[in-house]
Amino acid sequence: MELNFNNELEKIFSQIGNSKELPLATSCKNYTTVRIVSCIILNNKIYFQTGTDLLKYEQILENNNVALCYINIQIEGNANIIGKTNKKNNNEIMEIYKKYFKNSYETYSNLENEVLIEIIPKKIIKWDYENGKPYRIFLDIENNNIRKEMYLN
Numbered sequence: 001m002e003l004n005f006n007n008e009l010e011k012i013f014s015q016i017g018n019s020k021e022l023p024l025a026t027s028c029k030n031y032t033t034v035r036i037v038s039c040i041i042l043n044n045k046i047y048f049q050t051g052t053d054l055l056k057y058e059q060i061l062e063n064n065n066v067a068l069c070y071i072n073i074q075i076e077g078n079a080n081i082i083g084k085t086n087k088k089n090n091n092e093i094m095e096i097y098k099k100y101f102k103n104s105y106e107t108y109s110n111l112e113n114e115v116l117i118e119i120i121p122k123k124i125i126k127w128d129y130e131n132g133k134p135y136r137i138f139l140d141i142e143n144n145n146i147r148k149e150m151y152l153n
Helices: 005-016 055-062 088-100 102-108
Strands: 019-028 031-042 045-051 065-070 073-084 114-130 133-140 145-150
Touching: 005 073, 005 114, 005 133, 005 145, 019 055, 031 055, 031 088, 045 055, 045 088, 045 102, 055 073, 055 114, 073 088, 088 102, 088 114
Parallel strands: none
Antiparallel strands: 019 031, 019 065, 031 045, 045 114, 065 073, 073 114, 114 133, 133 145
């Protein structure tokens, strides 16, 4: 069966859902950290809020290559700081954020140092099994390319 890029991408984001608490890995100057962030997924992009006084923000400023994972899905992408959480042009995203993470929204969103981060996925790898044999699906988002590779022959 031939894989369809758009179908597989849609299946992956459906598996993750509209919101999730996900581990986010950031790195700069040979120092890598990971922490859980409260994310919403909108139009195949991932959003979360954070404070400008936190290490993840500093690392993203220096190196915007980030990674997330969810069960059998690995996502690599670029994190972009798209502005203050209380900016008018971020209202739509923040209203969705509020729907899923009300306590976090109410506690942090109106703080002066709080910003919204957008992650644009560049590469996704999904692990799965076919007839008990492991395989990976590789999605190259930038080039709309997909391939399937058996892990053990």
